[in-house]
Amino acid sequence: MPGLGITFGRGGATTFQQDLQHSDCILIQGSNMAECHPVGFQWVMEAKARGAKVIHVDPRYTRTSAVADLYAPIRVGTDIAFLGGLIHYVLEHERYFRDYVVQYTNAATLIREDFVDTEDLEGLFSGFQAKHHRYDIHTWQYEGVPGVVPAAGHKELTDEPGAGGGGHESQVDLRNEHRDETLQHPRCAFQLLKRHFSRYTPKVVSQVCGVDEALFLQVAETLCANSNPERTSAFCYAVGWTQHSVGVQYIRTAAILQLLLGNIGRPGGGILALRGHASIQGSTDIPTLYNLLPGYLPMPHAEATVGLEHYIRDNKSGSGWWSEFPKYAVSLLKAWFGDKATKDNDYLFSHLPRLTGNHSHMQTVADMADGKLQGYFVMGENPAVGSMNGALQRKGLRHLDWLVVRDFTLIETAEFWRTAPEVQSGQVRPEDIPTEVFFFPAAAHTEKDGSFTNTQRLLQWHHKAVEPAGDTRSELHFAWHLGRKLRRLYAGSSDAKDAPLLDLTWDYPTHGPHAEPSAEAVLKEINGYTVADGKLVDGFTALKDDGSTACGCWIYSGCYKDGVNQAARRKPAQQQTWVAPEWGWAWPANRRMLYNRASADVDGKPWSERKRYVWWDAGEKKWTGEDVPDFIADRPPEYRPPEGATGLATLAGNDPFLLQADGKGWLFAPSGMLDGPLPTHYEPMESVVSNPLYAQQCNPTREEWRRKDNPYHRAWGDPRYPYLVTTYRLTEHHTAGGMSRWLSWLSELQPEMFCEISPELAREKGLKNGDWCTLATARGDLECRALVTERIRPLKVKGRQVHQIGLPYHWGVTGRVRGEGANELTAFVADQNVDIQESKVFTADLRAGRMRSGERAAAGAAPPPLTEPEVPRDVTPPQDTDHSEAQEPEGKG
Amino acid sequence: MGSRKGFFTDTTLCIGCKACEVACKQWNQLPDDGFHFTGMSYDQTAHLGASTWRHVAFVERPVPLQGQTSGAGDFSWLMMSDVCKHCQRAACLEACPTGAIVRTEFDTVYVQPDVCNGCGYCVSACPFGVIDRREDDGRAWKCTLCYDRIGDDQTPACAKACPTASIQYGDLDELHARAESRVRTLHQQGVTDAYLYGKDAENQPGTGGLNAFFLLLDKPEVYNLPPDPVVPTKKALRSWASVAMGAVGMVAVAMGAVAFGREGRG
DSSP states (O other): OOHHHHHHHSSSSSSSSSGGEEEEEEEEESSSSHHHHTTTTTTHHHHOOOOOOOOOEEEEHHHHHHHEEEEEEOTOOOOHHHHHHHHHHHHHHSSSSHHHHHHHHHGGBBBBOOOOOOGGTTOOOEEETTTTTTTTTGGSEEEEEEEEOOOOTOOOOOTTTTOOTTTOOOOGGGGGOBBEEEEETBBBHHHHHHHTTTOHHHHHHHHHHHHHHHHHHHHHHHHHOOOBBOOOOEEEEEEHHHSSSSSSHHHHHHHHHHHHOOOSSSTTTTTTEESSTTTTHHHHHHTTTEEEETTTTOOOOOTTTHHHHHHHHHOSSBBBBBGGHHHHHHHHHHHHGGGGGTTTOOOOOOGGGOHHHHOOOOOOOHHHHOOOOOEEEEEOHHHHHHHSSHHHHHHHHHTOOOOEEEEESSSSSHHHHHHHHHTTSSSGGGOOOOOEEEEEOOOOGGGGGGGETTTSSSEEEEOOOOOOOOBOHHHHHHHHHHHHHHHHHHHOOOOOGGGHHHHHHHOEEETTTTTTEEEHHHHHHHEEEEEEOBOOOSSSSGSSSSSEEEESGGTTTTTTTGGGGGGEEEEOOGGGTOOOOSSSEEEEOSSSSSTTGGGTTTSSSSSSSTTTOOOEEETTEEEEEESOOOTTOOOOOOOOOTTOOOBBBGTTTTTTTTTSTTSBBBBSOOOOOOOOOOOOOOOOOBBBBOSSSSSOOOOOOOOOOSSSSOOOOBBBBBTTEEEEEEOOTTTTTTTEEEEEEOOOOHHHHSOOOOEEEHHHHHHTTTTOTOOEEEEOSSSSEEEEEEOOOOOOOOETTTTEEEOOOEEEEOOOOOSSSSOGGGSSSOOOEEEEETEOOOOSOEEEEEESSSOOOOOOOOGGGOOOOOOOOOSSSSSSSOOOOHHHHHTTTTTTO | OOEEEEEEGOOOGOOOHHHHOEOOOOEEEOOOOOOOOOBBBBBSOOSSSSSEEEEEEEEEEEEEETTHHHHHHHHHHHHHHHHEOBSSSSSHHHHSSSSSSOOOOOEEOOOOOOOTTOHHHHHHHHHTTOOOOOOOOEEEEEOOSHHHHHHHTTOHHHHHHHHTTTTTEEEEHHHHHHHHHHHHHHHHOOOTOEEEEEOSSTTTTTTTSSSEEEEEEGGGGTOOOOOOOOGGGGGHHHHHHHHHHHHHHHHHHHHHHHHHHHHOOO
């Protein structure tokens, strides 16, 4: 989550759900919290009962809107314009929290003179390299600071200068940074922000988003009235913000707004990133992402990263908490390679895999479809239903030698060769598919020990309740025994390429008839220990860079403190404070609210009695309060780094954002974002209108896959596909349905695929409620029922009526209840910051009746020809060579 | 002997998550009701029945919600988790000829499945259409108010699963106090539409009050609840009186016919 990571330092929700009860205003946008997080939503209802205002901004009137105080419908894909309008309002009416902004953000920092804003470049920032669809970020830097200010808090952007890529300087000296605490200098971040958002007036917001101007102003006023020393407002978002080609900047916009309002690190404030599954937060902490190692350490590059020293030089920050980087990297290598890892052999850093390019999900599938991959493991996922362009996913599967699927049942991904729409339509014949499919039945969470890391960075342990039935096994069992068997196959090999496998520490104790590895032993390794005596460490501050400690994930260090599985603690709420520090364990260091030093003023006193949380105890000379202080425990508020300070000593007493190189929240991001230091409204890849704000239509750095099996529509106003579509989940089902479509009690609650349309669109199309209809894109088509409802409203955008269609995506061709998948319609297109797909908005056609062809572009079908000329998405047309490259099957992603 | 127990269902807190429906089915091991798309908003189970003992109604109404500012125009979406009302004067119990339906020590109404003979008198007697016979075994089924949980001091499955305290379980006296206080609060907040449905005999004479009562924001019909439910036996006295009057009349006619007939013939 670089949107939060780049702004605040850590890629996780800044607060916890229970804290919402203390909010005076909760703005939910990009999330349908009542439907997708109903249990956490109890704290929104609690806040409401205490008098808080609940605001819901969403294209659809949902179960969340139904209980909100304020509901504002907007056109899908225009959230930056809406939030930018709020920023404009806050700045224009001087509603920002001045002391907080001056002290705790980089508002006062001056930016280089050669920085040019989108205002002057038709929607581009300075440094754009049209040929590569990338930015050179040097002009975005702080004035007076040599080199690139590292985006220290978050390292996903591994090939960017200053963030881990290719021998760039990162030992940046920030002491020369120029500041103007009056915030008047035209080049201070604050003024740049003001100018950047100057055109996001209420009128423009209304025109772009299709929202009523008065309603927008009411949202703005409600938010501002509840953000000051006495009051706080919280934001909740989910994948409604992330799944866009400019998704990370959606979150950045909210983060900037919350910094301006002084709502970060304070009770009832913050930004809650609502995660969609039980352990999605965990899956980025100890990542399933291709470009990260545990604890947000970057994956080394094949060409750029030579040795450990080089890797550390690239990633260590001269100032802020990431100056501790070497300790975490070396401890990780010690955890993985044990005694074999020594100082002399660079702790076997050379054994780590290396990035050779983009290995994200969509790129991998595109490579599969091009026959570049032989095998594929699918575990806990159902890409044939749940991932973009389902037919292209299945095309990838068809070109494999082998496929392993681990799930509860024979999901669509395991059955793709038999039941896929393109097989049923006769476009593809099963006998032509060479892929060998291995299906492994998976144990449920009740049948195995382990932990979940939830939305609020909270590790909660679950104990096995029953033995897994039959051949079902845990993931841990599968992964560990697979490793064990591979090691046996390669035993005795002296080939250097086999050494990483053989040198791994792979010695977890096992138990039971099936030799189940001990999940607690894994957690102990994650916690970390001193190598000499195996003693568990208390936390990451105990880790060393000399090989004397091992730690599987530094941010989780402390989860097995005192030899106790801290994640398994379940002290009832009634027996502890409302913060409930003894329920489970939250990273880092069991802090429930991040950056909580900001809940106190520059002198360390609470901003107000009503909002006290963490403060400086002058008598005891330490920080104290309701939570574990997220600060150096004994660093006084008046501390200022002395001349020549390095590492943690550079963090001043008024630097609440510890992981940032300058200790400040970043209104302006000098590095870390691939698509600009400030968020800018771009239209989605497929839209119904041209960008009302800039000549640049789409995110200039978006990731496209221009290939025949992934055709795009016209940038806007495609006569073949006149409607906007957004996809989403329903309470009654779980994502791609693997856990719900086989269960009668859930299936009966939403038994059929449907689309939600307004009565106006229904009339236009001659559809009645419950009728069958057909939706089509250039990728494919589907049939479903029409649910005609006032909850979907046509909007006025640029003077014309825009229809939006809502589409849940749970169904597939197998299970107790069946239906056609929404992802038959979607395309591969992504935000390059994170390789996250744009599934929340695209264009499509709607027809009455059952008109499905079942044919798919990814199986060779050709979409109807475009009768009107294509319109450019970029102000600088790509060069011819670029264009021809883009037509090649591998795409440019 | 336990105290009087019941449910207070506050529809202003319902988010329509249907956790109550699923928790009920899981605890009571009820079968599904079939997989039918109804087209009625997000309501796919349609009504209470032999296998659906909690049912969430979704009402899309062309009326704004009091206290809400909305860009959706004159529109709001009401949700209500419906359940057996456990009436003070339970029509099903009164109609049951076998004694299968009893009032428990918690003042709830319970069907003993091992006694029920499936006659179905209760089905037509219930003014709410709650109790129903199951196709496969013919017997009548409905919410037990989790008799097998509350005896063990556990909260009924639906109330336990409800994340927003829309379904509250407890002693009736306490629930009444809480519900009245909630209505007062809502009125103070400008939600003057809020009122209690079926709280007691005064509130709903036809049933003598409901152990499972509701806080509603619109007319009962909007939620598919009867505006003035009356248990059939409530009219028994009047029926018997009519019968008696009829009988008296018939006797009079007969006697008159005898008396005056004779005269007439002569």
